[in-house]
Amino acid sequence: MLKRFLHYYKPYRGLLALDLSCAFGLGLADLVFPAAIGRVVDVIVPAGDMPGLARFAVLLVLLYAIRAGLEFVVGYFGHVLGVNIQHDLRRDIYRHLHTLDTRFFDDTKTGQIMSRIVGDLFDLAEISHHLPEDLIMASVRLAGSLIVMLAIEWRLALVVFAIVPALVAFSSTFRGKFRRAFRANKETIAVINERIEESVSGVRVVRAFGNEVFETERFDEGNETFRRSRIESVWHIGVFSTGVSFLSNLGLVIVLIAGGYASLRGAVSLGAYVAFALYVSRFFQPIETLVRSMEQFQEGAAGFRRFLEIVDTVPTIVDAPDAVELAGVRGDVEFRGVGFRYGDGKERVLERVDLRVAAGETVAIVGPSGAGKTTLCSLIPRFYDVEEGSITVDGLDVRKATIASLRQAVGMVQQDVFLFSGSVRDNIGYGRLDADDAAIEAAAKSANALEFIRALPLGFDTPVGERGVKLSGGQKQRIAIARMFLKDPPVLILDEATSSLDTMSELAIRESLERLSKGRTTFIIAHRLATVRHAARILVLTEDGIVEQGRHDDLVAAGGVYRRLYDAQVESLLVS
Ligand SMILES: Nc1ncnc2c1ncn2[C@@H]1O[C@H](COP(=O)(O)OP(=O)(O)OP(=O)(O)O)[C@@H](O)[C@H]1O
């Protein structure tokens, strides 16, 4: 895992080297002061050397000016390094996200993904440079003060080292605690994000049911779990830092006594004693830092592990090694013995489905809710892969075509239209990113959308908010249809495209859909049989597969499932 993280430093080797060498310099600079005091006390003051003191002062100011420069480099370029790494991590996880199976998004909450891409990576970026900087600085200080201390008075130094094993033993009891605590922090904040995301995007449902209190309580629950988790980790941090400082202060007391005694006996000079005491404080501080780094490392590792969980999720729906481009698609679509279910252990949705649709033909699919109409159609652009059998487009198994070319050839209009933030023009242009304004307007015209778009305050440049809150259902639908005119796919899937509309707009939309489906292989999924009664071929899909097919009149006359669906709808029309 560490190796994979180190990989992210690669492009910034220069920056890292600069940062770390300046951190090294900083560590060294901090070793000078105790020695300087020792010299002032032992040499300059006893000799009454005023000019010497002045020269010494100038030298020290110079040194601290250099130190300030180093500190700036570490502070600035270190953070630049961290920000760059964060950028790259985020780029990689985002790219990977778009390769993942549709199923991943079925099973993962948006808030979870958000908190990994935003929160976790932010922490990781901080740690990515602070940790190596701290390690270098602490090691230099530690090794440096160690050597100097040994040189000044090795017996005194040995007294100091006696405290080190106690420090290390104490710290190592915290490793597991920190790891668990930081993991829990990240998991619980993700739950909070998840709740926010859901209740904000579902705010209309929340209000319609007056369930604000319920939502608030659910949120409070997650918030409380996070609070407890955080408090537990700050408890560990508190005990840990207190213990470490107490132990190092004990070390200082030991030195005070032992050094004072040695100085009284004349074994060390006063200056050496003072310098030694200062080095001791510089000796324990890096130990504290090193131990704290361990804590940081645990936190970073928790974030990186969660990052890898997504990045290491292997997509199963990918281009085959020998995949070919689907070009000049005519649009023959064939299902052969198709069986499908959403994941192992789940119920089978489709079984032995056989279906041939010739290029340019329009078929309507009807059937009870949950029969698998949407599922059937989402297999064509490989949102999911079939479990048994095969689907072919122009005789080529969809799994043998490149995904990009396959999805280029298949268009889908859903009942629930998603609009991106941007203008109306942007949203229609989403159908073909390189389309010019004329093409976009022509598409809008074909979709019967020109009139209402022109009436908008800024016409085509009117911004539509998140999920297009400012447009009506029918208007969004027409934008989705305009998108499809632009995309111009040979195979078209219209899933319940008109079921949420009133009769007037349904008429306008149905007309544009008819125009759209001309010359394309079209699958129309509809609940209202009125929408499909003129279709040349109607398929009736139930849990047992395609049980009937034919024209409306023939199916009604046959007196099967279709007849029952039809009777039920006629009856409900009469009642209302
Ligand atoms: N993403 C999914 N993950 C797991 N199961 C799913 C998923 N989508 C649908 N299902 C299940 O598959 C079955 C078929 O669903 P599908 O949406 O294809 O039905 P449908 O015929 O389109 O229904 P409707 O007419 O209500 O739109 C249902 O039992 C449903 O619970």
Ligand SMILES: [Mg+2]
């Ligand atoms: Mg459906």
